[in-house]
Every structure is written in C-alpha cells, then in structure tokens.
Amino acid sequence: MTKVKKDNKNKLPKAYNPNWLYLLFFAFIVLVFYINPVVKTKEISWLEFEQDMLSQNDVEKIVVVNKETAEIYIKKERLLLKKYEGVAKDTILSATSPQYYLKLGSIEGFENKLEKAQDNFAPQEKVEIIYENRTNWIETFSWILPFLLILFFWIIILRRMKPGSLGSSMFNFGKSTAKIANIDTKSKVTFNDVAGLKEAKIEIMEILDFLKNPKEYTRLGAKIPTGVLLVGPPGTGKTLLARAVAGEAQVPFFSLSGSEFVEMFVGVGASRVRDLFKQAKEKAPSIIFIDEIDAVGRSRDKANNFQSNDERENTLNQLLAELDGFGTNTGVIVLAATNRADILDKALLRAGRFDRHIYLELPTREERVEIFQVHxxxxxxxxxVDVNLLASLTPGFSGADIANICNEAALIAARKKKESVGQDDFNQARDRIVGGLERKSKIISPKEKNIVAHHEAGHAVASWYLKNVDSLVKVSIIPRGKSLGAAWYLPEERQIITKSQFLDQICAALGGRAAEDIIFNEISSGALDDLEKVTKQAYNMVAYFGLDEEVGPISFYDSTGEYGRLLSKPYSESMGKLIDTEVLNLITTQYQRAKNILTKHKDELEELAQLLLKNEVANKEDLEQILGKRKATELLQSED
Known part of the structure; x- marks a missing residue:
C-alpha cells in the first residue's frame, strides 16, 4: 500500500491572530502606570535641603527641569554617610540619577533663597545650577491614552460587526455581503431535486440555456431577460428553485437576502447595490439572486412612507437604476423571490427590469405525489405506505408542509421504537400538523365532554346529508392544540366554488351549534371558530363574489390594496346596511336548515355522540355503520 505524501502547498496559511498585540498593549500600560520605576527619587522640602545637605556641603549639583523641579545630586563620597544609606541602596543608578528632587514655586524665588544660603560659601564651594527643558512622555501619553482606548474598542466593535481582517471591517460598510457560488463551489441541489413546478423549471432552464448558448438566441435579435421574479405562497419552492439554478448554472451565482441591503448607516444600502452589480458585471455572464426582495422593493407610495428620506427608498432607487438605467447591464440576470408581490413597487415590476413573472402555486395532487417521492x-x-393516498390526504399543502409531514412521521415511528415508517405514522403526522399535538391529559368535565361529543356529531351528521360538503374521514373529541374536538374531511381540489357549495359549507359548519341547541336547548361558546369562518364566508359571498340577489353582481374586493389605506369604506352607509342584512339572513337561513337536518336524524345524532363518548374517535367505517353509505346522487334535498 503506497503512502500518499502530504502536499503542504495546498494547506491554507494559519489565520493571523492579533490577540497577542492586545496583551502587549495592556502590559505596556501596566508597566507605565502601575509598576514603580527602577530609579527612586525622594522628594524633600527646602528646609531639609538647606540644613541637612546644602549647609553640610554635600550637594554636587542642582539641575532645574522645565523651571518646575530641582533635581539634587549628592557627592559620591558623601553617599557613604549613614544619613544617605537608604538612598544609596534604593537607587541602583545613583551615578547618573538624582537622589532627591525639590518642587519649585517660582524659579526666581528659588534662585534668591539659594543665593542667600550660599553667602558665606567660598566661590569653589558654591553649587553648580544647570537648567534643562525635558519632555515628559508619560504625562503626554496619559492624555493620549483615552483616545487610544476609544479607537481600540471601536476597532473591536467593527470586527464584531463584520468578519474579516482588521482593515476590511473598518472600510467595507458599503461592500456587498452577497455569497458567490462559482463552478467549483456550486450548490448540490439540481432540478432533479425540485419536484413539480414543471412550467417554472422550463422558464428557468431556458434562461440558463441562454447564458450557456447565447449565440443561438442573439442571431435572431433576441435580448437576454433582465430579471425573473418568483412569486408564490410560502413553502412552494422559490428558494429551492434558486438553489437548483445555482447548482445547474455554469456561471457565477450571487445570492443574498433583501434585508442585507438595509443598514443602520445612511447610504449603505445603495452602496451595496452598486458594489453587487459591479462584481456581477466583472464576472459576467452571471446571476444575482435576491431572496425576499419585498424587504427593499416595497412600494414608494407616500401613504405608506412617513419619512421624507427613507433609506429603503434610496436603496430601491439604486436597484432600479442598476436593473434598467442609463448604464448598460449586459450579461447579468437578476433572480428574485417574494410572497408579497402586491406590495412591490410598480417601477420594479415593469418590463425591462423583471421581464418574467413566474407564479408558483400550491401543488396539485399529481405534483404532491412527486414531492412525496422526493422526501x-x-x-x-x-x-x-401508499404515496397516492398521502397525496390525496394533503390538499392545500405546500412542498415545505409535505417535507415536514415526512420528517414528523419518521420522528413518530422512531418514538415508537419501530424499524420502519408506516401509513399510520403519516396519518398521525398529518393530524398533528393540521390540528396540533394531542392533549389526552387535558382534564375535561363529563358535562363539557358530553357537549363536545354532540357538537362534533352535529357537524358529522349535517355534512353527511349535504351534497356539496367534502367527504368525512373521521370525528374525534380528543383535545388537540386549542380545539376540544374536530371533524376531519377529505377536501376536493377546486379552482372555483359555486353558490350551492358555499351554502352547504356554511350549513355544515353551523351543525355543531345546531346540535347543542336541539339536544340541550342551550348553546355554548364552543362554536366560536365555526361562527368566525361562517361570517367571513358569508361576507365574501355578498360583498366580494356577488352571489347575493339583493346586493347584486357587485364586488368590493380590493386586489390593489388601495382601499386599505382609506379611512372610509368604498360603499355608502345604505349599501353597508344592506350587506349586513343579507349576511345575517344568509347565516340564519342555513342555521335553520342545519337544525331541520339534525332534527330529522336526531336518533343517529345521539348514537354517534354516544359512540364518541365511549371511543373518543369515530372512523369512516363507524360513520357508515350508523349513518349508512353516503351517496351523492341520493342525498336529501328536502331539508332546504
């Protein structure tokens, strides 16, 4: 077996660690201010100097420093005397350093006193005086030190704010924070990992083909699209599709979030936009991906903006100029994603900036089968495990929801110590995600449990005999999440809803409250969620969809969001009263309809409620045993 020699050339150099510089800096401060100097000089008074030193002819010379301090040097032979014994031991550099010093009030007074004290001295015995001007570096450093400390901590803060070298973190506020993925470091996600979204993948792959083979398109005079906007509900795969583009593209790919343009400093966002497009143009052809572009591309309407000079608006203006401004922007495609396309600025959405808008909707049943197969x-x-059944049981689920169900099912199976994941685990995972965690430990009084059982049985019986209500799967009175019980349906995938379907859904939703009214002659607060849904549906029918005969084919739906900024409603008071009246009539009519159905099938209602009190759950087989087979062609219509 041959040994592979290690190639030291490919090793990355060790990162420079400046911590030892910080330690050295603080050690210097400690040495200067807290450690006593090697040379010790003792301060004395004028009287002590005159009587003990000057009169005894012990002084060799006096050095006046900056006209403030007089340094006194003792003769070498006199240092051997007993009174100088302590000074001689403490002073290591006694030959070159003064032994004492004297603070001077004024230089003239000191000279006069010194002259009077030496009046009786012989000329050769008088002490020599030397004048010197010195710079005290310790005092100078003491007032510079606070500024150095402020600069030092500011540099540390800048290093914390942005990783990188010391110099780059100080001056790179306006630099782009985009992460670049080259051919060598591209994403591992490909289009094979993106299930469904066939039309969206075709659109994206065409743009990638343009970047790889531009001559096939430019020979006919075509121009490369400037931008592609991915729009869709959360979890539909916008970011996943962008990752696939990064994995499939053979060009540099810049990715960042829209919030990274907005900073606490004014002008940073616009500067980062310029730097981002500058880098992309240098590496053209290239792709820029901006996730959650609504963070910076929000509409500049004055009604939404109370600031005269908003940083977000400046960033948006710079982004508009880079996308399609006076300068050329060839070879750079901008890919953006958002789930709030309604609030984006109109100038950002026009052709020439975002030429293509790709709408990613919630997956259909066939697409959910593909997504399940991936996860x-x-x-x-x-x-x-039946993948087709799983897809049928999850209408309205996004790709992220399906991934969550698969992961939750695996966790449930692992919690049960199972060797594999079964169909029942997926059913429990779906129930947990839709309804919440089971709370069997929640204490409910027998009276409340009896009310809940009849309430849920009312939903089940009413929906069983209504033609346009989804198929009922099971009924449960086990507390789950915030609810005390639930009726589980298998919704059909519809693109439009007719008036009769609306009415049947409202009637089924009121079945729980109607059952309480029939059985107990009293109603409770348990129907709050049902009443909220019913009221919204009724107002949608009357005010939005034009399904009411009295109000007529009029819709006050606001797709542009303009009504939301108005203080008044878009209709008169008389129209508002008419809408309220029709909504109330619609709900009361369907409530009476639900009571008629439950009154006719009261025995079945009681039997189902008792089954729920006994088993807490009634499956489809139990429902068919009590209520019979549900046939859409033979449903009762006489209760209308």
Missing part, C-alpha cells in the same frame, strides 16, 4: 427517499418505509 420519502431517505426514509425506511413499510410496504403498506
């Missing part, structure tokens, strides 16, 4: 690959499954 089920890493799981150990039982043979009983």
């Amino acid at each position: 089920l690959k890493p799981l150990k499954l039982e043979k009983s």
Whole structure:
C-alpha cells in the first residue's frame, strides 16, 4: 500500500491572530502606570535641603527641569554617610540619577533663597545650577491614552460587526455581503431535486440555456431577460428553485437576502447595490439572486412612507437604476423571490427590469405525489405506505408542509421504537400538523365532554346529508392544540366554488351549534371558530363574489390594496346596511336548515355522540355503520 505524501502547498496559511498585540498593549500600560520605576527619587522640602545637605556641603549639583523641579545630586563620597544609606541602596543608578528632587514655586524665588544660603560659601564651594527643558512622555501619553482606548474598542466593535481582517471591517460598510457560488463551489441541489413546478423549471432552464448558448438566441435579435421574479405562497419552492439554478448554472451565482441591503448607516444600502452589480458585471455572464426582495422593493407610495428620506427608498432607487438605467447591464440576470408581490413597487415590476413573472402555486395532487417521492427517499418505509393516498390526504399543502409531514412521521415511528415508517405514522403526522399535538391529559368535565361529543356529531351528521360538503374521514373529541374536538374531511381540489357549495359549507359548519341547541336547548361558546369562518364566508359571498340577489353582481374586493389605506369604506352607509342584512339572513337561513337536518336524524345524532363518548374517535367505517353509505346522487334535498 503506497503512502500518499502530504502536499503542504495546498494547506491554507494559519489565520493571523492579533490577540497577542492586545496583551502587549495592556502590559505596556501596566508597566507605565502601575509598576514603580527602577530609579527612586525622594522628594524633600527646602528646609531639609538647606540644613541637612546644602549647609553640610554635600550637594554636587542642582539641575532645574522645565523651571518646575530641582533635581539634587549628592557627592559620591558623601553617599557613604549613614544619613544617605537608604538612598544609596534604593537607587541602583545613583551615578547618573538624582537622589532627591525639590518642587519649585517660582524659579526666581528659588534662585534668591539659594543665593542667600550660599553667602558665606567660598566661590569653589558654591553649587553648580544647570537648567534643562525635558519632555515628559508619560504625562503626554496619559492624555493620549483615552483616545487610544476609544479607537481600540471601536476597532473591536467593527470586527464584531463584520468578519474579516482588521482593515476590511473598518472600510467595507458599503461592500456587498452577497455569497458567490462559482463552478467549483456550486450548490448540490439540481432540478432533479425540485419536484413539480414543471412550467417554472422550463422558464428557468431556458434562461440558463441562454447564458450557456447565447449565440443561438442573439442571431435572431433576441435580448437576454433582465430579471425573473418568483412569486408564490410560502413553502412552494422559490428558494429551492434558486438553489437548483445555482447548482445547474455554469456561471457565477450571487445570492443574498433583501434585508442585507438595509443598514443602520445612511447610504449603505445603495452602496451595496452598486458594489453587487459591479462584481456581477466583472464576472459576467452571471446571476444575482435576491431572496425576499419585498424587504427593499416595497412600494414608494407616500401613504405608506412617513419619512421624507427613507433609506429603503434610496436603496430601491439604486436597484432600479442598476436593473434598467442609463448604464448598460449586459450579461447579468437578476433572480428574485417574494410572497408579497402586491406590495412591490410598480417601477420594479415593469418590463425591462423583471421581464418574467413566474407564479408558483400550491401543488396539485399529481405534483404532491412527486414531492412525496422526493422526501420519502431517505426514509425506511413499510410496504403498506401508499404515496397516492398521502397525496390525496394533503390538499392545500405546500412542498415545505409535505417535507415536514415526512420528517414528523419518521420522528413518530422512531418514538415508537419501530424499524420502519408506516401509513399510520403519516396519518398521525398529518393530524398533528393540521390540528396540533394531542392533549389526552387535558382534564375535561363529563358535562363539557358530553357537549363536545354532540357538537362534533352535529357537524358529522349535517355534512353527511349535504351534497356539496367534502367527504368525512373521521370525528374525534380528543383535545388537540386549542380545539376540544374536530371533524376531519377529505377536501376536493377546486379552482372555483359555486353558490350551492358555499351554502352547504356554511350549513355544515353551523351543525355543531345546531346540535347543542336541539339536544340541550342551550348553546355554548364552543362554536366560536365555526361562527368566525361562517361570517367571513358569508361576507365574501355578498360583498366580494356577488352571489347575493339583493346586493347584486357587485364586488368590493380590493386586489390593489388601495382601499386599505382609506379611512372610509368604498360603499355608502345604505349599501353597508344592506350587506349586513343579507349576511345575517344568509347565516340564519342555513342555521335553520342545519337544525331541520339534525332534527330529522336526531336518533343517529345521539348514537354517534354516544359512540364518541365511549371511543373518543369515530372512523369512516363507524360513520357508515350508523349513518349508512353516503351517496351523492341520493342525498336529501328536502331539508332546504
């Protein structure tokens, strides 16, 4: 077996660690201010100097420093005397350093006193006086030190704010924070990992093909699209599709979030936009991906902006100029994603900036099958798992929701110590995600449990005999999340809803309250959620969809968001009263309809409620045993 020699050339150099410089800096401060100097000089008074030193002819010379301090040097032979014994030991550099010093009030007074004290001295015995001007570096450093400390801590803050070298963190506020993915460091996600979204993938792949083979398009005079906007509800795969583009593209890919343009400093956002497009143009052809572009591309309407000079608006203006301004922007495609396209600025959405708008909707049943197949690959499954059934049980689920169900099912199976994930685990995962966590430990009084059982049985019986209500799967009175019970339906995928379907749904939702009224001659607060949904549906029918005969084919729906900024409603008071009246009549009529159905099938209602009190759950087989087979062609219509 041959040994592979390690290539030291490919090793990255060790990162420079400046911590030892910080330690050295603080050590210097400690040495200067807290450690006593090696040379010790003792301060004395004039009287002590005159009587003990000057009169005894012990002084060799006097050095006056900056006309403030007099340094006194003792003769070498006199230092051997007993009175100088302590000074001689403490002073290591006694030959070159003064032994004492004297503070001077004024230089003239000191000279006069010194002259009077030496009146009786012989000329050769008088002490020599030397005048010197010195710079005290310690005092100078003491007032510079606070500024150095402020600069020092400011540099540390800047390093914390942005990783990188010391110099780059100080001056790179306006630099782009985009992460670049080159060919060598591209994303591992490809279009094979993106299930569904066939039309969106075709649009994106065409743009990638343009970047790879531009001559096939430019020979006919076509121009490369400037921008592509991905719009759709949360979890539909906008960011995943962008990752696939990064993995498939053979060009540099810049990715960042819209919030990274907005900073606490004025002008930073616009500067980062300029730097981002500058880098992209240098590496053209390239792709820029801006996730959640609504953070910076919000509409500049004055009604939404109370600031005269908003940093977000400046950033947006710079982004508009870079996308399609006076300068050329060839070879750079901007890919953006948002779930709030309604609040984006109109100038950002026009052709020439974002030429293509790709709408990603919630997946259909066939697309959910593909998404399940992708997320089920890493799981150990039982043979009983039916992917088609899972797709049927999850209408309205996004790709992220399906991924969550698969992961939750695996966690439930692992909690049960199972070797593989079964169909029942997926059903429990769906129930947990939709309804919340089961709370069997929640204490409910027998009276309340009886009310809940009849309430849920009312929903089940009313919906069973209504033609346009979704198929009922099971009924449960086990507390789950915030609810005390639930009726589980298998919704059909509809693109439009007719008036009769609306009415049947409202009637079924009022079945729980109607059952309480019939059985107990009293109603409770348990129907709050049902009443909220029913009221919204009724107002939608009357005010938005034009399904009411009295109000007529009029819609006050606001797709542009302009009504929301008005203080008044877009209709008169008389129209508002008419809408309220029709909504109330619609709800009361369907409530009476639900009571008629439950009164006719009161025995079945009681039987189902008792089954729920006994087992807490009634499956579809139990419902068919009590209520019979549900046939859409033979449903009762006489209760209308």
